[in-house]
Amino acid sequence: MIECPWCSSQVVLDNQVCPECKHEVLPEHLDTSITSQDSDQLEYEVDKNDLSLEDRIANQFKCSKCGHDECDINEVAMNGTGLSKIFDIEYHHFLYVSCMQCGFVEIYNPNILNGKR
Structure with missing residues (x-):
């Protein structure tokens, strides 16, 4: 057993x-x-996967224009065309990531980053 x-x-x-x-x-x-080194690696992987999407983007951010690594992340929601526009239903969500040094903005679709299509 x-x-x-x-x-x-x-x-x-x-x-x-x-x-x-x-x-x-x-x-x-x-x-x-499991050795202590292996368990430390496992803890790191679990902690990395527990981060929110915004935290993961902030940890990996590097401005493609100036190379700076600090950013500000904001969410924006927009409506589409047709009925969503008439009823003001905002179902398009995007993350705007702004470089804190030069102000360059990158736009991310959180549905794709989370594996949803």
């Missing part, structure tokens, strides 16, 4: 699948000998 890394139940695996939670349990999931 092993302890399932997903549900923490003591189980006997059935074709590398936990019978309790139905998750696949591979040998690397059972390896508990």
Whole structure:
């Protein structure tokens, strides 16, 4: 019997699948000998993924005009044509990223950056 890394139940695996939670349990999931350097790397990756979209942009920003790395991020919402214009429904959202040194502006579509189409 092993302890399932997903549900923490003591189980006997059935074709590398936990019978309790139905998750696949591979040998690397059972390896508990993670070194401190590996665990630091894992914590960094988790923290990096927990950042908001604005924080991720700010951390990676480098002005394409002057090379400065500080920016200001604002959101703008706009309506489209047709009914959204008549009813003033603002469903187009964009992030404007302004360089703090030269004022150059880059525009990002947050839906695409978040993996939505």
